[in-house]
Amino acid sequence: MNQPSIPIIKDLVLVGGGHSNIAVLKMFGMDPIPGVRLTLLTRDVHTPYSGMLPGFIAGHYDFDEAHIDLGPLCRFAGARLYHDSAVGIDTENQKVICAKRPAVPYDLLSINIGSTPRLANIGIAQDEVVPVKPISNFVSRWEMLKSRILEADRPFRIGTVGAGAGGVEITLAIQYALKQLLGEADKIELEPEFHLFYSEPEILSSHNYKVRKHFERVLKDRGVQLYPGNRVESVSDGRLRREDGMEVPLDEILWVTDAAAPAWLGEAGLDVDEDGFVKVTDCLNSPSHKDIFAAGDIAAVINHPRPKAGIFAVRQGMPLAKNLRNALLSRKLKPFIPQRMFLSLISTGDKKAVASKGEWCIHGGPVWRIKDLIDRRFMRKYNSL
Ligand SMILES: Cc1cc2nc3c(=O)[nH]c(=O)nc-3n(C[C@H](O)[C@H](O)[C@H](O)COP(=O)(O)OP(=O)(O)OC[C@H]3O[C@@H](n4cnc5c(N)ncnc54)[C@H](O)[C@@H]3O)c2cc1C
Structure with missing residues (x-):
């Protein structure tokens, strides 16, 4: 009935x-x-x-x-x-x-x-940089970037603007992924240069000293060059220019700054x-x-x-x-x-992560495994109905 x-x-x-x-x-x-x-x-x-x-x-x-x-x-x-x-x-x-x-x-x-990352009001055209959000656009750009890097005849120069958790995590994730990809393709000589730009004196400015120092070490060990203390003023024809006049030529610029x-x-x-x-x-x-x-x-x-x-x-x-x-x-x-x-679990791209809360900092593989368990449990709530 x-x-x-x-x-x-x-x-x-x-x-x-x-x-x-x-x-x-x-x-x-x-x-x-x-x-x-x-x-x-x-x-x-x-x-x-x-x-x-x-x-x-x-x-x-x-x-x-x-x-x-x-x-x-x-x-x-x-x-x-x-x-x-x-x-x-x-x-x-x-x-x-x-x-x-x-x-x-x-x-x-x-x-x-x-x-989305703030681009309006600072005079940087969308097509000069790659905003990390919306993620769907970023994902298709990331697939294209991988192909371009594999086919290139010299190592790419990749810049990230913004050194909050998003900027740091995405830089390390990309560095890790490209190293694996180029290793598998037997083209490790094409491993890109990485450059991280931020206006604050230190990366991860909202996190404690130990977390900041740990990430600074990881970034340096993974070959990421740090450019603190200056805003990016313009990007034109693949050249990024800071407020102090320093210019850096780059092949790809990821934009992960303040939200708008x-x-x-x-x-x-x-x-x-x-x-x-x-x-x-x-x-x-x-x-x-x-x-x-x-x-x-x-x-x-x-x-x-x-x-x-x-x-x-x-x-x-x-x-x-x-x-x-x-x-x-x-x-x-x-x-x-x-x-x-609140507890932040920030990954370093290589199946390791850092737990940050107040003055507290723990890092390593087990932190990643706990993060992985938490994240998978969250996803099950919505993907297994
Ligand atoms: C690289 C990166 C890593 C990050 N890592 C972390 C992390 O580890 N932990 C953490 O807590 N935060 C992290 N963040 C921050 C986090 O992504 C955001 O804070 C979070 O996604 C915000 O969630 P939300 O629900 O507000 O919106 P979102 O998750 O962005 O969802 C918005 C939804 O709205 C839809 N939408 C957008 N515009 C419209 C529109 N006009 N009309 C209709 N639909 C629309 C989109 O399709 C999407 O489904 C990270 C950010 C970045 C960039």
Whole structure:
């Protein structure tokens, strides 16, 4: 016998399949609210898991191991999956404007679209450098880079701009992967030069002294030249120029600097911070638009600012899901205070990693194995439904 269909009373629209919205999908799949229709609008159907990205580039994980397939997750949640990018919000009429498809109406909106390295405002054209995000673009560029290096008649010169955890990890992952690749092809004489540029006096400026010194040693041992204390001012015709006038010719320049937000969020009238990130209360909704929630890199929690890191996006997933449910059921929202001290597991590309927390630093193969276990367990939650 056919079940009587339940009328759609409310539309919950998730924009971006980031680390927080996937938790919303999972929780609503396990405990749906009758009459609430879920829709995920996302630029990428395979969303990369940040913790496994460097391991994916280094060649320790294949694509499926390091990405969450949002198709099965949406089916599990009973959600519609729209493969497109949001480019605006009509907050008055409660509609998300999409790049290609018709606008998507919402009663409640949850934005979790991540961030990209800052390139606007500093006068560096996108085609001169390779932004590490969006990762899907970076992955295809990485495949091309490997082929170019294998076919080259001299060693490449690769530069990374930005020496936070992302910049350091990606440089070491690439160095490791290329060394293996060239070794297997019997072309080790083509092993590239690596150059790391940053404006701070030291790498990994938000980590403790022992972590910084350990990574400095690893980078030097692996032949990476360090260029501290100067901003990159311009890149033109393959020449990178620092503020002090130093110029370095490079064949490939990876851009892994501070995160930036798209302009359309502020243009929609949302309350945003000076960098364009959506301001949110402790309950993860916008103070200017109570029907709009945000989490992960794109959110700026007004009372508890934290670095842009996947771990915070993951931690916000559960409270976000609970508060979306509370809002849909007209219940009181609950505040969430993110932890101040957190454990970072930063890999060195060679199946070793460093654990960093406060003044604490441990490194080696066992740290990588623990990180690998944690990351695989996280992925199983979303890929084995
Ligand atoms: C090389 C590198 C290594 C890193 N390593 C770590 C690490 O080990 N640990 C850690 O904690 N952090 C790490 N980070 C930081 C981490 O990647 C980010 O903090 C994290 O991915 C943010 O998660 P998110 O959920 O906010 O967004 P994301 O994971 O970026 O997800 C955003 C989602 O939104 C979608 N999307 C984007 N724009 C739109 C749009 N306009 N419309 C619709 N959909 C859209 C995307 O397709 C994607 O599915 C690393 C970053 C880099 C660059």
